[in-house]
Amino acid sequence: MATATYMEAGRDALAEEMRRDPLVWAVGEDLGRGGVFGQYKGLVEEFGSERISDAPISEAAILGAAVGAAMMGTRPVVEMRFSDFALCAMDELVNQAAKARFMFGGQTRVPLVVREPIGMWRSSAAQHSQSLEAWYAHVPGLVVVCPSTPADTKGLLKTAIRSDDPVVFMEHKNLWGLSGEVPDGEHLVPFGEARIVRPGTDVTIVSWSAQVHVAAEAAEALAAEGIEVELIDLRTLWPWDKARVLASVEKTGRLLVTHESVAVAGFGAEVAATVAEHLGPHLKAPVRRLGSPRALIAYAPPVENALRVTAQATADVVKVLLRPLGGRRI
Amino acid sequence: MTTQGSNLDRERLRAHHRLMWRIRAFEEQALKGLDDKTVLGAIHPSIGQEAVAAGVTAHLSRDDILLSTHRGHGHTLGKGADSEAMMRELLGREGGNCGGKGGSMHIADFSVGMLGANGVVAANIVIAAGAAHAIKLRREPHLVCCIFGDGAINRGPFLEGLNWAAVFQLPVLFVCEDNGFAATTRTRTMTAGGGASARARSFGIPSVEVDGNDVLAVDAATAELTQAIRAGGGPRFLHAHTYRLTGHTGSDPAAYRPADEVAARRQEEPIGRAAELLRDAGVTADALKADQTDAVAEMLAAYRAAFDAPFPPASEAFTDVQDAGDPRVEAF
Numbered sequence: 189m190a191t192a193t194y195m196e197a198g199r200d201a202l203a204e205e206m207r208r209d210p211l212v213w214a215v216g217e218d219l220g221r222g223g224v225f226g227q228y229k230g231l232v233e234e235f236g237s238e239r240i241s242d243a244p245i246s247e248a249a250i251l252g253a254a255v256g257a258a259m260m261g262t263r264p265v266v267e268m269r270f271s272d273f274a275l276c277a278m279d280e281l282v283n284q285a286a287k288a289r290f291m292f293g294g295q296t297r298v299p300l301v302v303r304e305p306i307g308m309w310r311s312s313a314a315q316h317s318q319s320l321e322a323w324y325a326h327v328p329g330l331v332v333v334c335p336s337t338p339a340d341t342k343g344l345l346k347t348a349i350r351s352d353d354p355v356v357f358m359e360h361k362n363l364w365g366l367s368g369e370v371p372d373g374e375h376l377v378p379f380g381e382a383r384i385v386r387p388g389t390d391v392t393i394v395s396w397s398a399q400v401h402v403a404a405e406a407a408e409a410l411a412a413e414g415i416e417v418e419l420i421d422l423r424t425l426w427p428w429d430k431a432r433v434l435a436s437v438e439k440t441g442r443l444l445v446t447h448e449s450v451a452v453a454g455f456g457a458e459v460a461a462t463v464a465e466h467l468g469p470h471l472k473a474p475v476r477r478l479g480s481p482r483a484l485i486a487y488a489p490p491v492e493n494a495l496r497v498t499a500q501a502t503a504d505v506v507k508v509l510l511r512p513l514g515g516r517r518i
Numbered sequence: 519m520t521t522q523g524s525n526l527d528r529e530r531l532r533a534h535h536r537l538m539w540r541i542r543a544f545e546e547q548a549l550k551g552l553d554d555k556t557v558l559g560a561i562h563p564s565i566g567q568e569a570v571a572a573g574v575t576a577h578l579s580r581d582d583i584l585l586s587t588h589r590g591h592g593h594t595l596g597k598g599a600d601s602e603a604m605m606r607e608l609l610g611r612e613g614g615n616c617g618g619k620g621g622s623m624h625i626a627d628f629s630v631g632m633l634g635a636n637g638v639v640a641a642n643i644v645i646a647a648g649a650a651h652a653i654k655l656r657r658e659p660h661l662v663c664c665i666f667g668d669g670a671i672n673r674g675p676f677l678e679g680l681n682w683a684a685v686f687q688l689p690v691l692f693v694c695e696d697n698g699f700a701a702t703t704r705t706r707t708m709t710a711g712g713g714a715s716a717r718a719r720s721f722g723i724p725s726v727e728v729d730g731n732d733v734l735a736v737d738a739a740t741a742e743l744t745q746a747i748r749a750g751g752g753p754r755f756l757h758a759h760t761y762r763l764t765g766h767t768g769s770d771p772a773a774y775r776p777a778d779e780v781a782a783r784r785q786e787e788p789i790g791r792a793a794e795l796l797r798d799a800g801v802t803a804d805a806l807k808a809d810q811t812d813a814v815a816e817m818l819a820a821y822r823a824a825f826d827a828p829f830p831p832a833s834e835a836f837t838d839v840q841d842a843g844d845p846r847v848e849a850f
Contacts, residue, residue, distance in 0.1 A: 213655060238655060244685060249678035252644025253651050256662075259633055260583070260652035279675075283638055284645060293616030294838035295628040331842050353840040379842045427843030465850065 189371055195227050195364040197338035198303075201345035202228075202265060206235055209263065212349055213239040216250060216267025216303075224269050225305065225364055247276035251302060255284045258300040263349060271304035271358060272315050285354040286329030297352045301345070306334075307360040307398055307448060308496065313487040319397070319449035324356045325425045325458070331355040331379055332425040336400040338368040340423055343377030351379070360398040380427035384436075388416035391442040391506050394433055394459050396422040399448045399497065406502035417506065425455050430462060437463050441472035442509045446502055451479030473509045478502060527734070528799045534576065534733045535792045535806070538568035539813035541592040542789060544601055547817040548591070548608055548622070552768040556825060557608045561622045562589040566731075566763030569788035570695045571596045573736025574663060574756070577744045583631045583649050583662040585642040588623045589695075590635035593665050599627040605820040611827035618830045619838075639700075640670035643679035643692070650688035650753075661689040661747050669700030671714045680753070684721045687752035691743055692718065694755070695730065697762035702774050718755035730758030731788040734795075763787060 192200065206212045213235075214228065220242045222229035232240040243250045247268060254264040268274040274281070285298045306319040324332045331353055335341040341359065348355040385400060386407055395403045400421045407417035418436050422428050437443045443463045445456040456477040464475050478497055486492045545565055551557035564571065567589075575596030578584060586593040594604060599615060607614030608622050615627045626634035633649060636642040646664030653660055670676050671694065683690045694714040698705060711717070718725040726743060728735045736758055743754040761783040765772035772780075793806050839845040 244678075244681060246678040246682065248675050249644045249647060249682040252641070252675060252679065253648030253682055256585075256633070256645035256648025256650070257652040257655070258648075259645070260649050260656075262652045262655060264648075279638055279641055280644060284636075284641055288634070289840070290838045291616065291620045291624045292626040292628070292634055293614070293619045295616065295626060296633070328845060329840050331840065351841070353842065424842075462848075465848075 189369040191367055192338045192370045193364065194338045194341050194366045195225065197342035197370055198227055198345055198359060199229065199231065201342045203231060203234065205346055205349040206239060211261065212263045212265065213241065214265040214267065215241040215243050215254065217243050217245055217269055219267060223267060247273055248280055251277035251280035252284065254300045255280055255298055258298045259288065259296045264300045265349060266300060266302045268302055268304045270316050271306045271320055272318050274302065274304045282327050286327050290329065298354050299352045301348045301355045301357050303357045303359060305361045306358045307362055308485060308492065309362040311487050311489065311492065314484045317485040321358055321425055322449060322453060322455045325455050329354065330426065334358045334397040334425060335423060336397050336421050338366065339370045340377055342370050343375045344423065347376050347379060358397065362398050379424045380429055382429035382432040383421045383423055385419040385421050386417065388418035390416045390440055391444060391509050392418045392420060392436040392440045394420045394422060394443065394445040395447060396425065397448065399446055402497065402499050403446055403502055405499035406506065409499065410503050410506055415506065415510065433459060433463065434466055437467055441470065443475045444478060444505050444509060446478040446497060448497060449479055450482050451477055452482045454479045476505050476509060478505050528796065531734060531792055531796055532801065534572040535796060536809045537572045537596060538733065538789045538792065539809045540816065541568045541571055541595050543813035543817040544591055544595060547821050549768050551609065551821060558610050559621045561608065561768045562766065563764045563768060564589050564592045566787050567695060567697055567760045568592050569733035569736050570730045570758045570760055573733045574665065574693055574740050576737055577740045578663055580630055581660045583633055583660060585633050585646045585664045586635045587642065587666055588635060588637055589667065590625060594625050594627065594632050597632045598630040599632055601816060602820040602823050605824040606827055609824040610829060611824050612830050613827050617834060619834065640666060640673035640675040642666060643670065644675045644682065646690055647679045647682040647688060650683060650690045651686060654686065654688055661691060661744060663691045663693060665693040665695055668694060668696040668698065668705040668714060671717060672709060680718060680721045680723060683753040684723050689747045690753040691747055692753060692755045694757045696757060696759050699762055699766065701766045702770065715755065715757040723753050723755045725755035725757055727757045730760035731786050731791060733788055733792050
């Protein structure tokens with residue numbers, strides 16, 4: 189196994205798929221200089237400026253052109269720079285890319301990948317920090333991917349490029365430099381298969397993207413106190429691995445679902461509701477969600493931090509879940 | 519005795535006359551269906567605008583690509599789509615181009631290179647640019663034709679799509695089918711500057727303005743523009759001025775415009791003008807009438823076949839959504 193960063197893993201996945209399939213190409217602002225974060229570094233030298241294409245700051249045209257190019261049989265990988273900017277291309281993604289296959293009665297497919305870097309890092313304020321994965325999970329026709337490790341970034345991006353349906357691929361900006369092992373050779377991760385980050389028996393925590401690492405830190409701290417958390421990284425929100433989550437909660441009897449994005453109407457609500465619907469009477473404690481307050485992300489660190497879902501907060505909720513139910517009867 | 523040149527023109531014009539009648543008969547039949555509540559959703563007739571569809575699509579081969587708008591029946595017929603499949607689509611029946619899932623506003627026939635009408639104004643412009651981008655990447659010899667209305671020029675994708683096509687020198691013919699109205703609003707009251715052509719020229723895209731009710735003028739202008747595109751000249755722009763004789767939709771009485779304006783514009787409608795030229799060129803009144811009756815008969819037959827066809831089953835709600843995941847609500 190080789191070691192790569194989260195960013196390098198994405199670049200390697202794209203390069204491998206471009207070598208394999210001449211119909212794969214990438215387009216977005218600044219790609220000729222490696223992209224805004226350097227995710228495309230070295231690719232224009234290998235593939236040329238037609239297949240690693242610069243674009244004007246025209247999100248609607250970048251995504252709309254990708255829809256047309258995908259319907260014509262090519263496989264565009266679209267860079268949106270920040271997920272916040274992808275909002276300028278919502279018609280193209282939601283009304284066009286997601287609907288064309290169904291609306292035209294199966295006459296066409298839209299095999300495109302839109303890369304939308306998400307998440308809080310430091311002092312990027314309200315328009316460069318959001319995580320809107322729940323929006324896309326709500327849209328029929330879209331696949332939603334939120335990898336948390338270099339290996340998953342590589343394996344899921346390769347799967348996304350081979351998908352015949354549009355994929356929203358959300359990389360977390362705070363993970364670019366994260367190093368990890370990536371399997372050698374052809375490494376593909378299927379959609380809809382969650383990963384058990386650590387096995388446990390007391391409480392199930394479900395998470396995705398960078399929040400997986402926060403939850404892992406909480407689980408580590410709880411383990412020191414003798415509490416065994418089973419941590420599940422969903423990896424993809426649509427499709428999502430209901431079976432694995434339900435099997436885990438069936439074992440532990442307790443669920444906490446946690447994400448960096450706003451808790452209200454977040455995807456955690458979907459996970460929590462599904463678990464409650466299936467396992468309600470068998471739960472040892474009510475399901476819990478933990479996400480950001482429904483407030484906006486600020487620039488000043490203390491104000492920005494007020495919205496972070498911390499490992500401490502995560503561990504605290506787990507302990508609430510483990511309290512005997514007796515005192516909580518309604 | 520006519521010269522060979524005018525003889526050729528006459529045959530070409532006759533073909534336009536036939537197609538324009540087919541478009542009009544299709545839409546008049548669809549409007550009857552709307553009255554009978556068999557055509558279920560909104561339809562946006564292009565009655566009075568048929569010359570744009572005929573003159574432009576005459577220059578598109580089957581391998582060329584066409585993208586259209588919510589007002590796209592004429593363009594779709596011109597590109598070669600089957601009228602019965604289209605009528606089935608409008609009635610939401612099996613055998614419709616989109617299996618009854620799209621209706622009038624999303625009519626598409628990929629088998630003839632018609633990549634879809636679009637329910638969102640101007641949305642097709644950036645998609646057309648992308649289709650042309652793929653053609654360029656694959657070094658194919660075809661072009662993309664993107665037809666939109668005058669209302670589209672005030673949306674962002676118009677600017678973004680034209681810039682994109684010009685920057686990447688893509689083989690696209692943009693056609694602004696300018697009927698003067700953005701839904702029920704006169705476009706000029708909501709548009710600053712010199713309008714569609716002026717905006718195209720500001721991107722360095724050569725633009726030609728024509729009388730869009732003169733099918734030969736549309737034909738000639740499109741010939742010149744498509745030739746330049748096929749020669750590798752990059753995008754071109756056609757601005758065709760026409761007039762919508764009906765309301766915005768089949769159920770819009772268009773009371774926002776004076777009757778004498780409509781009556782005056784009706785005198786300039788394109789089928790009558792083409793018929794007059796054909797009569798002058800020696801085509802008999804019977805022959806011209808036959809173009810109309812043939813078209814009406816074709817569309818009536820299409821309508822009857824559609825009427826007799828079944829609706830798709832409810833299970834079609836769950837096909838062609840996406841490969842990943844089960845779209846159905848979970849049963850307990």
